[in-house]
Amino acid sequence: MERLQKVIAQAGVTSRRKAEQLIKEGKVKVNGKVVTELGTKVSPNQKIEVNGIPVEREEPVYFLFYKPTGVISSVKDDKGRKTVIDYFGEIEQRVFPVGRLDYDTSGILILTNDGDFANLLMHPRYHVExxxxxxxxxxxxxxxxxxxxxxxxxxxxxxxxxxxxxxxxxxxxxxxxxxxxxxxxxxxxxxxxxxxxxxxxxxxxxxxxGFLDLQGLNPGEFRELKPIEVKHLRNKAVT
Known part of the structure; x- marks a missing residue:
């Protein structure tokens, strides 16, 4: 059982804070019933809707990607340019980049489907080197x-x-x-x-x-973050 706002954020719908606001406004349903209490916990088999749209709950995944130059740090590009998502075609989950690197910049980039985790890392108080x-x-x-x-x-x-x-x-x-x-x-x-x-x-x-580097990866390659790495990043973000 997890808090409703956390599940919504982890599904990549929005941030946890915005999810809390949507719950208060009565825009979230659990098993067809409107829920407005922030402390509500839900189980994996319960159906969640936000603004009438079902929330697709996926197992959270976390990847470290070596972004090449000439690639857009986005889920899609209206100019038809190659995006980081093009390298994750075999991944079932719908991942997205945490932050961005410029088109002409290469290097380390984190991708995930965990919106709550992504918002933690991108928060101004998270002073990662x-x-x-x-x-x-x-x-x-x-x-x-x-x-x-x-x-x-x-x-x-x-x-x-x-x-x-x-x-x-x-x-x-x-x-x-x-x-x-x-x-x-x-x-x-x-x-x-x-x-x-x-x-x-x-x-x-x-x-x-932070403590992550590109050791063992070539441009265009990625690896899954270890649970201890995810935990360390999350702990640094909330301290």
Whole structure:
């Protein structure tokens, strides 16, 4: 038996908070009867409807995916471009990406059918470290690295403190590879941070998400997260 709002969120219908609101508004039915009490618990064989639409309850699944460049972090694309879901054709559950990576950015991405879990990870209070490796134009000075570390002013506000270090320099081609670790998830944040300090990104990869990395995976491959990994991510999100 699980709380009704949790079951709705895990089915990917909406967030748990929004599910609670829908229950209060009388828009949720269990076995054909309207339920408005938030403490209501339901069993796996009970029929749930939200706004008259049956909720398809699936076993929650969690995947770590190595997203290639040139792929959309979305369930579908109106321009007909390849999406991350195209790599999960053999998976019975209807998974979706947690957050996103830009079309031109490769690296680690989590996919699940657990809406409650996804909303926990995407909540602003969840300060998971995301490690990116960027090939940039030009060779940044020590002062530039300090700017990145202290936070950069963007058009939607200043970024939080970050970790930044130069991994390698190509003086002949006037390029550098820099590792940048951030906690936020602003749209195209890493690219905009480097643009702001005068070093446009040529290539970008997210190598780590918290304690997770891409070890053993090639672009386009995925693996199922271990139960202990899911538990650790969930525990970090609620602390």
């Amino acid at each position: 995301k490690v990116y490796v960027a090939k940039i134009e030009g060779i940044p000075t020590k002062e530039t690295i300090i700017k990145l570390q202290k936070g950069v002013q963007l058009d939607d506000g200043k970024t939080s403190k970050a970790k930044a270090r130069i991994l390698s320099i190509d003086k002949k081609k006037k390029r550098a590879i820099v590792e940048l670790t951030i906690h936020e998830g602003k749209n195209r944040q890493v690219r905009r941070m480097f643009d702001a300090v005068g070093h446009p990104v040529m290539k970008l990869k997210r190598e780590r998400y």
